[in-house]
Amino acid sequence: MKNLHQKTLTELQSCLSNGDCSSQELAEHFLYRIEANDQLNAFITVDEQRTLEQAKQADVALKDNLGSALTGIPLAHKDIFCTDGLLTTCGSKILNNFISPYDATVVSRLSHAGMVTLGKTNMDEFAMGSSNETSYYGVVSNPWNTNAVPGGSSGGSAAAVSAGLAPAATGTDTGGSIRQPAAFCGITGVKPSYGRVSRYGMIAFASSLDQAGPMARTAEDAALLLDVMCGFDEHDSTSLRQDPVNFSAQLDKSIEGLKIGLPKSFFSQGLDAEVGDVIDTSIKTLEKMGATIVDINLPSSELAVPCYYVLAPAEASSNLSRFDGVRFGHRAKEYDDLGDMYQKSRSEGFGDEVKRRIMIGTYALSSGYYDAYYSKAQKLRRLISNDFDLAFKQCDIILSPTTPSVAFDKNAKTDDPIAMYLNDIYTIPANLAGLPAISLPAGLNPQGMPIGLHLVAPYLEEGRMLNIAHQFQLNTDFHRAFPENYA
Amino acid sequence: MTISNEDVQKIARLARLEVSEEQATKFSDELEKILHLVEKLKACDTTSVEPMTHPFDAALLLREDAVTEVNQRDKFQAIAPATQDGLYLVPKVLD
Numbered sequence: 001m002k003n004l005h006q007k008t009l010t011e012l013q014s015c016l017s018n019g020d021c022s023s024q025e026l027a028e029h030f031l032y033r034i035e036a037n038d039q040l041n042a043f044i045t046v047d048e049q050r051t052l053e054q055a056k057q058a059d060v061a062l063k064d065n066l067g068s069a070l071t072g073i074p075l076a077h078k079d080i081f082c083t084d085g086l087l088t089t090c091g092s093k094i095l096n097n098f099i100s101p102y103d104a105t106v107v108s109r110l111s112h113a114g115m116v117t118l119g120k121t122n123m124d125e126f127a128m129g130s131s132n133e134t135s136y137y138g139v140v141s142n143p144w145n146t147n148a149v150p151g152g153s154s155g156g157s158a159a160a161v162s163a164g165l166a167p168a169a170t171g172t173d174t175g176g177s178i179r180q181p182a183a184f185c186g187i188t189g190v191k192p193s194y195g196r197v198s199r200y201g202m203i204a205f206a207s208s209l210d211q212a213g214p215m216a217r218t219a220e221d222a223a224l225l226l227d228v229m230c231g232f233d234e235h236d237s238t239s240l241r242q243d244p245v246n247f248s249a250q251l252d253k254s255i256e257g258l259k260i261g262l263p264k265s266f267f268s269q270g271l272d273a274e275v276g277d278v279i280d281t282s283i284k285t286l287e288k289m290g291a292t293i294v295d296i297n298l299p300s301s302e303l304a305v306p307c308y309y310v311l312a313p314a315e316a317s318s319n320l321s322r323f324d325g326v327r328f329g330h331r332a333k334e335y336d337d338l339g340d341m342y343q344k345s346r347s348e349g350f351g352d353e354v355k356r357r358i359m360i361g362t363y364a365l366s367s368g369y370y371d372a373y374y375s376k377a378q379k380l381r382r383l384i385s386n387d388f389d390l391a392f393k394q395c396d397i398i399l400s401p402t403t404p405s406v407a408f409d410k411n412a413k414t415d416d417p418i419a420m421y422l423n424d425i426y427t428i429p430a431n432l433a434g435l436p437a438i439s440l441p442a443g444l445n446p447q448g449m450p451i452g453l454h455l456v457a458p459y460l461e462e463g464r465m466l467n468i469a470h471q472f473q474l475n476t477d478f479h480r481a482f483p484e485n486y487a
Numbered sequence: 488m489t490i491s492n493e494d495v496q497k498i499a500r501l502a503r504l505e506v507s508e509e510q511a512t513k514f515s516d517e518l519e520k521i522l523h524l525v526e527k528l529k530a531c532d533t534t535s536v537e538p539m540t541h542p543f544d545a546a547l548l549l550r551e552d553a554v555t556e557v558n559q560r561d562k563f564q565a566i567a568p569a570t571q572d573g574l575y576l577v578p579k580v581l582d
Contacts, residue, residue: 097566098566099566101559101562101563101565101566193542194541194542194543195542195543208540208541208542234548234550237547237548238541240543241548300531303527303528303531305524306524306525306526306527306528307528309521309524309525310525310528317502321503324503325568326567326568326575326577327563327567327575328566328567328568329568330568331568331569335578336578337578337579337580338577338578338580339503340578341577341578342503343503343504343505344505346502346503346504346505347504347505347506350504355504355506355514356514356517356518356521358502358504359495359498359499359502359504359514359518360518360521360522362498362501362502363498363518363522364525366498366501372529373525373528375538376528376529376533377525377528378538378539378540379533379536379537379538379539380528380531380533381538381539382536382537382538382539383531383533383536385539385542417517417520417521418520418521418524421524433542434541434542434543435542459542459543
């Protein structure tokens with residue numbers, strides 16, 4: 001079988017059910033590609049034996065007709081998800097010896113569905129970064145141009161899917177960490193509504209913003225994965241009590257009459273013209289498909305980045321206090337007393353970006369500053385969320401670019417945290433409001449770098465969002481583009 | 488808003504981080520820039536706005552007060568830096 005690595009999950013499904021290939025052959029094919037392309041540095045951990053064993057079990061299930069829709073299909077997990085018996089580093093030195101004793105709910109749901117784990121993908125340390133350059137395990141290369149970053153924090157997952165090292169991967173998104181790398185690497189990435197997907201076993205960054213989601217070639221594939229990933233989990237106190245949803249069944253509706261809202265301010269300052277042009281073409285395509293355009297305003301979203309850089313570090317400073325060198329993870333070799341042990345273990349274990357954010361968060365929460373920063377940012381968060389409520393009275397979905405530019409070069413922004421933070425200017429508002437959002441391929445710039453189209457839907461309207469994305473992909477073939485050197 | 492090296496050291500102590508003088512200078516500069524970005528929030532009038540702590544206002548779930556976990560002490564302690572007789576070892580706290 002040729003080009004297995006360019007196939008979508010639905011195509012791989014038919015390969016498996018027609019008997020064109022076995023799950024073991026699929027696993028071997030992708031394992032071979034991971035090894036042959038290890039200079040991308042997309043993976044932190046690969047355990048071939050474990051993968052092949054899972055694939056053999058899947059083949060048995062398929063033969064006995066006991067499989068589900070995804071049985072036997074391989075996927076990669078972002079290294080933020082705990083995987084029982086497998087190294088789980090979260091991109092950090094402080095977890096460089098952490099063999100997780102349990103599976104994250106996302107991992108167990110996908111493996112119960114019969115999916116085969118290819119390995120754990122590289123990421124920015126504790127998901128703090130937009131370029132995958134904060135990883136202790138080295139930067140990941142963008143398959144479209146290996147001098148460029150893949151985006152982040154789910155950069156390893158995005159590069160792996162983009163280069164055909166995995167047909168799909170999991171990611172997490174706190175301020176754009178699924179959608180921004182999906183845009184930079186030319187794939188489809190979904191951040192579901194807050195509460196849809198269990199956060200149990202997903203190493204916490206900012207708990208009121210974190211959400212897991214699928215990264216795949218198409219919206220149809222993302223829907224298949226979401227069908228399995230979503231659902232109530234008693235282990236996550238913010239998990240929504242929800243009936244199972246079949247997103248895959250909602251993809252076929254026409255978008256005739258759909259009202260698309262364009263937030264004007266997202267199309268003005270700071271947006272690269274080449275990105276703007278491609279998004280304009282996408283808007284015309286959607287209009288031809290029967291959608292109408294309305295102008296909307298999200299005035300408070302202009303302050304989304306500063307709001308986020310109070311709330312996320314504040315929550316992170318609290319969440320990351322658990323890394324103390326006592327029960328798991330790195331412990332310093334020499335220390336004087338307990339306090340010194342905490343301090344040395346943490347200082348050796350965390351990288352600079354993580355330290356910066358812990359300190360910002362600590363400062364924002366410290367006595368005398370709480371009202372000026374934390375409480376103020378939470379009020380802003382309310383205003384940003386209210387803007388969306390108003391906007392959705394005028395439109396069904398909100399459209400913008402995913403990022404202001406295409407993937408930038410490695411080291412271009414490492415010395416300027418603020419320039420790095422501004423990458424997520426279009427994606428952060430959806431996290432603050434808890435809304436579902438998607439990035440999908442919209443075309444390439446003149447240098448051949450991918451550009452992402454961003455859609456935000458009302459709360460719990462993933463079905464509508466995926467329907468629009470799927471219809472767009474039926475009318476375009478940008479999602480079929482493949483980086484030349486990895487074809 | 489200015490952040491001195493002493494401020495950085497104070498914040499670092501609160502966060503249980505060790506920062507060298509050289510790093511403190513770098514961090515003070517970076518933290519200042521980030522706080523400068525954050526200062527923009529002050530321009531926005533938020534009088535009578537209720538702080539939003541979470542994307543939705545659902546009540547926390549309650550469950551029966553029953554044992555739901557099995558004892559996996561050995562498994563959990565297998566990955567600990569130092570244990571003895573089923574206990575986690577840390578430096579002596581009391582003399």
